[in-house]
Amino acid sequence: MSRKRLQHGDQNGPPTVRTVAALAGVSIASASRVLNGLGASAETERKVREAAASVGYVPNAVARSLQARRTDMLALAVEDIGNPVYVAMMRAIEEVAARAGYRLQVHATGADPAGEVELIDGLARRYVDGLVISPIRVTAAHLTALARVPTPVVVVGSLPDDAPTGARPVDNVRADSHTGVALAVAHLVAGGRRRIAFVNGPLDTVPGAARHAGYLAALAANGLIADPALIETGDFHHAAGREATRRLLDRERPDAILCANDLIAVGALHALLAAGKRVPEDVALVGMDDTDLAEMSFPQLSSVSLGSAERGRIAAELLLRRLAEPTRPAQRVTVAPELKIRASSAHAIAAVPAPRIGETP
Amino acid sequence: MSRKRLQHGDQNGPPTVRTVAALAGVSIASASRVLNGLGASAETERKVREAAASVGYVPNAVARSLQARRTDMLALAVEDIGNPVYVAMMRAIEEVAARAGYRLQVHATGADPAGEVELIDGLARRYVDGLVISPIRVTAAHLTALARVPTPVVVVGSLPDDAPTGARPVDNVRADSHTGVALAVAHLVAGGRRRIAFVNGPLDTVPGAARHAGYLAALAANGLIADPALIETGDFHHAAGREATRRLLDRERPDAILCANDLIAVGALHALLAAGKRVPEDVALVGMDDTDLAEMSFPQLSSVSLGSAERGRIAAELLLRRLAEPTRPAQRVTVAPELKIRASSAHAIAAVPAPRIGETP
DNA sequence: CACTGTGCCGGAAACGTTTACAGCCGACGG
DNA sequence: CCGTCGGCTGTAAACGTTTCCGGCACAGTG
Numbered sequence: 001m002s003r004k005r006l007q008h009g010d011q012n013g014p015p016t017v018r019t020v021a022a023l024a025g026v027s028i029a030s031a032s033r034v035l036n037g038l039g040a041s042a043e044t045e046r047k048v049r050e051a052a053a054s055v056g057y058v059p060n061a062v063a064r065s066l067q068a069r070r071t072d073m074l075a076l077a078v079e080d081i082g083n084p085v086y087v088a089m090m091r092a093i094e095e096v097a098a099r100a101g102y103r104l105q106v107h108a109t110g111a112d113p114a115g116e117v118e119l120i121d122g123l124a125r126r127y128v129d130g131l132v133i134s135p136i137r138v139t140a141a142h143l144t145a146l147a148r149v150p151t152p153v154v155v156v157g158s159l160p161d162d163a164p165t166g167a168r169p170v171d172n173v174r175a176d177s178h179t180g181v182a183l184a185v186a187h188l189v190a191g192g193r194r195r196i197a198f199v200n201g202p203l204d205t206v207p208g209a210a211r212h213a214g215y216l217a218a219l220a221a222n223g224l225i226a227d228p229a230l231i232e233t234g235d236f237h238h239a240a241g242r243e244a245t246r247r248l249l250d251r252e253r254p255d256a257i258l259c260a261n262d263l264i265a266v267g268a269l270h271a272l273l274a275a276g277k278r279v280p281e282d283v284a285l286v287g288m289d290d291t292d293l294a295e296m297s298f299p300q301l302s303s304v305s306l307g308s309a310e311r312g313r314i315a316a317e318l319l320l321r322r323l324a325e326p327t328r329p330a331q332r333v334t335v336a337p338e339l340k341i342r343a344s345s346a347h348a349i350a351a352v353p354a355p356r357i358g359e360t361p
Numbered sequence: 362m363s364r365k366r367l368q369h370g371d372q373n374g375p376p377t378v379r380t381v382a383a384l385a386g387v388s389i390a391s392a393s394r395v396l397n398g399l400g401a402s403a404e405t406e407r408k409v410r411e412a413a414a415s416v417g418y419v420p421n422a423v424a425r426s427l428q429a430r431r432t433d434m435l436a437l438a439v440e441d442i443g444n445p446v447y448v449a450m451m452r453a454i455e456e457v458a459a460r461a462g463y464r465l466q467v468h469a470t471g472a473d474p475a476g477e478v479e480l481i482d483g484l485a486r487r488y489v490d491g492l493v494i495s496p497i498r499v500t501a502a503h504l505t506a507l508a509r510v511p512t513p514v515v516v517v518g519s520l521p522d523d524a525p526t527g528a529r530p531v532d533n534v535r536a537d538s539h540t541g542v543a544l545a546v547a548h549l550v551a552g553g554r555r556r557i558a559f560v561n562g563p564l565d566t567v568p569g570a571a572r573h574a575g576y577l578a579a580l581a582a583n584g585l586i587a588d589p590a591l592i593e594t595g596d597f598h599h600a601a602g603r604e605a606t607r608r609l610l611d612r613e614r615p616d617a618i619l620c621a622n623d624l625i626a627v628g629a630l631h632a633l634l635a636a637g638k639r640v641p642e643d644v645a646l647v648g649m650d651d652t653d654l655a656e657m658s659f660p661q662l663s664s665v666s667l668g669s670a671e672r673g674r675i676a677a678e679l680l681l682r683r684l685a686e687p688t689r690p691a692q693r694v695t696v697a698p699e700l701k702i703r704a705s706s707a708h709a710i711a712a713v714p715a716p717r718i719g720e721t722p
Numbered sequence: 723c724a725c726t727g728t729g730c731c732g733g734a735a736a737c738g739t740t741t742a743c744a745g746c747c748g749a750c751g752g
Numbered sequence: 753c754c755g756t757c758g759g760c761t762g763t764a765a766a767c768g769t770t771t772c773c774g775g776c777a778c779a780g781t782g
Contacts, residue, residue: 424768
């Protein structure tokens with residue numbers, strides 16, 4: 001089939017600005033100007049608007065993007081878009097983005113570092129104006145990729161302090177797990193608990209490592225000695241939390257359990273109730289992240305909010321700000337943790353504000 | 362500032378295919394061909410690859426989209442991207458899309474019908490190749506928008522049967538709430554329950570209406586008479602479920618509660634336990650959607666799976682299929698419900714397969 | 723030796739916008 | 753009466769690709 005290429009005059013496919021211009025009897029420049037609300041005479045304006053309406057003209061976003069060199073789209077990359085923490089983050093980011101006229105694209109990285117790096121490198125294709133990424137492990141490859149990428153990126157989660165702040169400034173928003181854990185431990189101690197177990201996720205992840213360190217520090221700050229037998233690790237999910245707690249209970253008699261995660265905590269609650277323990281009378285339980293799950297369990301779960309939604313909101317705002325102002329210095333924001341006390345760890349003096357770290361009892 | 366517009370020869374901004382071509386000493390056509398793996402002599406191939414590597418050339422996705430008239434991007438629009446049902450759906454869609462080389466864009470519509478219609482109409486801007494939308498209420502405006510949109514759309518959820526299957530075929534995947542409710546009721550009846558209450562979401566939503574009708578029909582099929590006092594409605598969330606159940610318990614003595622939703626069911630569980638009821642001994646409890654929550658509550662929650670992930674997967678596949686084959690006839694897929702029996706409704710004969718609807722005991 | 727394929731190559735058009743620039747025309751001030 | 757100015761307008765370039773098509777060199781065939 002040797003059909004000639006379509007010429008401009010043809011009336012195929014959706015109407016373009018030239019269709020409108022031709023119909024209105026003006027140049028495409030004038031048509032474009034009217035359509036964008038720039039100056040034009042009343043007469044031209046009328047003709048163009050009529051023509052556009054009559055053919056149902058809608059501007060093509062891709063062509064506009066090419067010319068404007070912006071896509072009005074942001075991307076979010078997290079390990080698992082089903083994890084409640086990331087869901088909260090995503091929701092906040094979507095909201096900020098939508099309000100600012102940006103659309104949001106999501107990527108599930110599956111915690112594959114190679115895939116994450118590929119994604120970062122892919123930004124050079126410029127299909128997106130900016131990226132929020134929350135890598136669960138940060139490798140050297142991440143850092144070099146970040147240093148050479150031409151598109152603004154905000155990293156949610158800790159970045160090594162010696163990160164090469166390459167040519168491009170990378171904004172960073174992080175949780176303060178360390179203080180968060182301290183709040184929880186102080187609260188449990190204030191409730192008279194002394195054998196405080198800790199069920200953690202993998203130690204080679206950013207949050208796993210931070211929470212482990214925080215736990216040890218908090219025990220010390222409260223004059224307790226860390227007993228390795230009270231520490232269990234699994235992954236960050238619910239089934240792992242249940243198993244880990246089961247192992248723990250077979251071995252020890254903790255009077256409180258701190259979990260690195262609400263998912264783990266819900267699993268722990270399961271194991272505790274199944275073992276006939278009363279919560280909080282026999283064992284107090286505290287989770288982290290303060291996801292929706294915390295309010296949904298019974299008894300309701302005390303949890304340390306690390307501000308997932310807040311971090312998402314801030315990350316999105318930093319990204320927008322950088323898009324507006326590409327050369328401003330890189331910024332690091334740490335959001336303060338907050339302990340939400342609920343039934344799973346209630347005690348007589350629950351109403352007392354959690355003591356500050358460093359106060360030895 | 363009256364700086365002259367950049368001319369082609371300049372070496373500003375990121376390298377383009379002309380940069381590469383110039384560097385390799387070939388035409389842009391040849392450069393493009395090599396870069397796309399089309400035919401070229403070994404010599405040309407080498408020169409172009411070297412040039413591309415030396416300047417770190419990366420093709421611009423927007424320009425490519427403009428020329429190819431496709432964006433390799435799909436969109437998902439749901440009321441709330443935080444709702445576990447939609448999260449499951451989104452996860453499945455993202456996976457199918459990613460595997461096929463598409464990216465996924467998400468929109469939270471906030472159940473605003475006007476916004477949804479605007480979104481559908483916005484597809485004419487062609488910033489996306491296809492859309493999966495799950496409107497919680499379907500208005501006439503939705504239907505007319507669907508009929509005129511130039512981009513493939515898959516609707517998840519029921520569509521009126523008399524929907525004008527406009528010029529464009531709209532694929533449709535739906536849950537079978539009706540049968541799902543029937544499974545749950547039959548199971549409860551088989552466990553000896555007779556006063557089966559129903560806590561529903563709003564009746565003017567697609568799922569609310571379907572589940573209500575299913576409940577009435579299932580009671581009738583099992584020879585029970587519907588007691589309006591056993592029916593409560595709220596919204597589809599956890600707090601509403603708790604409140605509704607509280608009201609119900611103040612008034613009635615149900616021996617089972619069926620909830621339109623796992624979120625509602627978790628709220629109901631809360632109210633039951635807080636009221637000192639034993640679950641399932643005093644009151645059996647069954648939710649719907651079989652979200653992750655069901656496994657996380659204690660006791661674990663029986664739930665009717667309506668296949669959210671499955672529906673997402675199918676919707677994505679239908680969309681991809683239609684992109685490949687735009688003119689195939691519209692397809693409607695209904696996914697079969699499945700009752701997952703867990704502790705919250707366990708009974709002596711739980712091992713017996715749920716009786717089929719229509720069998721009167 | 724003339725003719726016809728066959729591969730490669732480069733020029734240029736096309737995708738659908740926005741916008742710099744120059745031209746035109748009427749008004750207005752000197 | 754002339755110069756300038758300001759408002760509109762149209763031409764064309766640009767954003768960065770892909771691809772149609774014509775041309776050219778070379779090999780193979782009669």
